[in-house]
Amino acid sequence: MQKLQRRTLVKALAAAGIASSTFGLQACSSNDKSQANGKRVVIIGGGFGGSTVAKYIKRFDSSTQVTMIEPKKTYMTCPGSNWYLAGLVDVDYLTHDYETLKTKHGVNVLHQMATGVDAVAKTVTLDNGEVLEYDRLVVSPGIDFIYDAIEGYSEEVAEIFPHAWKAGPQTELLAKQIQEMPQGGRFLMVAPPNPYRCSPGPYERVSMIAEYFKKHNPTATIMVLDPKTKFSKQALFGEGWRDVYGQMIEWYGSQDGATVTKIDVASKTVYSDFDEVSADVINVIPAQKAGKIAFTAGLTDDSGWCPVDQDTFESKIHKDVFVVGDACIAGAMPKSGHSASSQGKMCAAAIVSSLNNLPMPPTRNVNTCYSLVAEDYGISVVGVYENKDGRLSGIPGAGGVSKAGASLQERKMEADYARSWYQSITKDIWHS
Amino acid sequence: MLKRIPAFAASVLLAGNLSLLPSLASAEQVQAISMGEAFATTCFQCHGPEGQHTGGTIPPLAGYPRDLMLQQLKDFKSGKRPSTIMDRHVKGYSDAELEAIADYLATLKP
Ligand SMILES: Cc1cc2nc3c(=O)[nH]c(=O)nc-3n(C[C@H](O)[C@H](O)[C@H](O)COP(=O)(O)OP(=O)(O)OC[C@H]3O[C@@H](n4cnc5c(N)ncnc54)[C@H](O)[C@@H]3O)c2cc1C
Numbered sequence: 001m002q003k004l005q006r007r008t009l010v011k012a013l014a015a016a017g018i019a020s021s022t023f024g025l026q027a028c029s030s031n032d033k034s035q036a037n038g039k040r041v042v043i044i045g046g047g048f049g050g051s052t053v054a055k056y057i058k059r060f061d062s063s064t065q066v067t068m069i070e071p072k073k074t075y076m077t078c079p080g081s082n083w084y085l086a087g088l089v090d091v092d093y094l095t096h097d098y099e100t101l102k103t104k105h106g107v108n109v110l111h112q113m114a115t116g117v118d119a120v121a122k123t124v125t126l127d128n129g130e131v132l133e134y135d136r137l138v139v140s141p142g143i144d145f146i147y148d149a150i151e152g153y154s155e156e157v158a159e160i161f162p163h164a165w166k167a168g169p170q171t172e173l174l175a176k177q178i179q180e181m182p183q184g185g186r187f188l189m190v191a192p193p194n195p196y197r198c199s200p201g202p203y204e205r206v207s208m209i210a211e212y213f214k215k216h217n218p219t220a221t222i223m224v225l226d227p228k229t230k231f232s233k234q235a236l237f238g239e240g241w242r243d244v245y246g247q248m249i250e251w252y253g254s255q256d257g258a259t260v261t262k263i264d265v266a267s268k269t270v271y272s273d274f275d276e277v278s279a280d281v282i283n284v285i286p287a288q289k290a291g292k293i294a295f296t297a298g299l300t301d302d303s304g305w306c307p308v309d310q311d312t313f314e315s316k317i318h319k320d321v322f323v324v325g326d327a328c329i330a331g332a333m334p335k336s337g338h339s340a341s342s343q344g345k346m347c348a349a350a351i352v353s354s355l356n357n358l359p360m361p362p363t364r365n366v367n368t369c370y371s372l373v374a375e376d377y378g379i380s381v382v383g384v385y386e387n388k389d390g391r392l393s394g395i396p397g398a399g400g401v402s403k404a405g406a407s408l409q410e411r412k413m414e415a416d417y418a419r420s421w422y423q424s425i426t427k428d429i430w431h432s
Numbered sequence: 433m434l435k436r437i438p439a440f441a442a443s444v445l446l447a448g449n450l451s452l453l454p455s456l457a458s459a460e461q462v463q464a465i466s467m468g469e470a471f472a473t474t475c476f477q478c479h480g481p482e483g484q485h486t487g488g489t490i491p492p493l494a495g496y497p498r499d500l501m502l503q504q505l506k507d508f509k510s511g512k513r514p515s516t517i518m519d520r521h522v523k524g525y526s527d528a529e530l531e532a533i534a535d536y537l538a539t540l541k542p
Contacts, residue, residue, distance in 0.1 A: 056473065060462070060465060061461075061462045062461075063461060063462065338477055341477055342474045342477065345470070345473045345474060346470065349465045349470050349473075352462065352465065353464065353465060356462040358462065358463070358464040358465070359464050360465075361464070361465045361466060361467050361469070361470040362467050362470065363470060364470070364471050364474070364524070364525070364529075365474070366474045366477075366521065366524070368477065368478060368517065368521075380516070380517055382517050382520040382521055384520075384521060384523070384524025384525070385524075386524075395523070395524040397523045397524075398520060398521065398522075398523035398524030399520050399523075399524065400520050402516065402517075410516060413489075413516055414516055414517075416488075416489040417478075417489055417490055417516065417517070419487055419488075419489070420478070420486055420487035420488050420489040420490040421477070421478050421487070421490065422487065423480075423486065423487025423488070424476070424477060424478050424479060424480045424481075424485070424486045424487055424490060425477045425478070427480060427481055427485055427487075428476045428477060428480065428481040432480075432481035432482070432485065
């Protein structure tokens with residue numbers, strides 16, 4: 001009852017154009033606890049970006065009240081989900097809970113969906129009607145899909161031709177289809193256009209499916225139809241595919257006419273200038289944009305992503321709202337979990353510094369993306385980024401991909417580092 | 433390099449704005465985040481939280497003697513010490529920045 005009155009009041013104030021931040025500090029709402037001293041941070045999304053921000057705000061300043069909104073009780077990572085398709089890891093390995101964030105760091109985790117943001121009243125509305133007030137808001141909702149870019153494709157068709165680009169039931173569905181594919185059948189991937197989550201991800205995926213087929217379906221074939229002319233770590237993937245899988249993987253780009261424009265579900269056929277291709281299992285990874293709440297909150301620009309300050313990740317549209325991870329425009333940084341976590345740390349530093357009226361440290365962001373070409377064959381790409389003229393840019397001379405023609409021992413070392421990376425980053429974010 | 437601001441200095445910094453904060457006590461505990469700390473937190477993604485507990489093959493960093501760490505970082509940069517990816521990382525930092533990182537990592541307990 002009290003909550004309802006409060007909400008009505010906030011709305012009335014917003015309608016009257018009164019910024020209610022002063023009022024909000026004194027008013028009563030569900031996240032207004034005794035320790036709230038003008039330092040209430042609400043975070044939307046408990047993935048790589050949001051969970052990192054939650055933990056690191058508490059690490060830098062335990063007196064800040066942090067509330068994280070995440071509908072899922074457990075989070076399954078996309079990193080490692082390709083390894084799962086190869087049968088190298090199981091669902092448990094990829095699944096993380098929020099217990100440490102709650103009990104050790106005192107993050108208030110609400111398993112709800114955020115449905116609205118009022119950047120003037122500084123409130124977030126949840127699925128259950130609850131309204132949270134914030135002094136700073138962080139939005140890290142990841143991606144959403146553009147379903148209508150390919151004729152015949154839709155959200156419903158994604159249940160038949162899974163994208164598995166958000167880990168969970170879709171990943172398990174794709175694994176099942178791969179396992180049940182007839183001997184000697186064809187797996188077809190429709191790769192996404194730029195920009196999308198995890199640039200090397202589609203190519204690690206076909207590598208891992210090849211790893212599975214090599215053991216269980218050695219006469220199967222894999223085809224990738226790509227609307228791009230080239231892709232991340234292309235030379236290294238190409239070298240690995242030839243060395244490990246011979247002719248099993250075929251890739252065609254937009255220069256070959258391989259931009260898919262139409263899909264027919266009944267005949268399992270995809271259409272492009274390249275050819276009409278039918279397949280037994282079809283994995284369509286659609287074009288992408290920022291997660292839905294970023295649009296609802298008015299944080300996106302014409303590109304469908306969120307422009308942010310390149311040091312603090314504060315939105316260029318709404319003050320005191322920050323966007324990290326896949327949803328933000330971070331210059332040359334790729335959309336990866338590693339990037340999201342790096343950005344989350346800089347964002348946490350910015351928020352703690354500003355809430356405590358302390359100087360903000362200089363920032364530096366990094367990305368490290370390992371890909372497994374085979375179980376014991378790893379390659380990587382690295383980038384170190386700084387804000388140059390308002391855009392995160394790779395520092396010249398730093399970064400780059402693994403050496404071409406490296407020894408199998410080096411490839412094995414990188415594969416072991418990939419697994420070690422997974423343990424470290426998930427521990428850093430969710431379990432320490 | 434930037435040093436952590438001692439608690440009393442932080443409160444002096446805040447003096448002009450005290451009225452905004454209900455209590456000085458909580459503000460006093462929070463110190464400015466140094467460049468070394470800000471940069472070093474991004475090492476944890478591979479080398480484990482607080483430079484501890486990695487997944488096995490990547491070495492932990494916590495408690496590494498400062499001079500030894502700095503030497504390794506510089507050797508990665510010059511190529512004297514071979515690596516798979518560390519050379520690609522350290523080239524993104526000046527020697528002064530690597531010093532700040534090594535200073536900070538040396539404060540972490542193994
Ligand atoms: C196959 C594949 C492999 C990958 N491999 C790697 C890899 O090896 N290394 C790497 O670094 N990256 C990898 N990635 C990329 C990585 O998964 C993403 O970049 C990363 O998850 C982005 O983090 P995020 O916080 O932006 O979004 P997410 O991690 O997707 O988190 C968003 C969270 O927000 C929640 N959410 C969304 N909307 C709302 C709302 N309205 N209210 C409340 N909560 C909401 C969602 O439930 C979700 O949990 C891979 C991706 C794929 C698809």
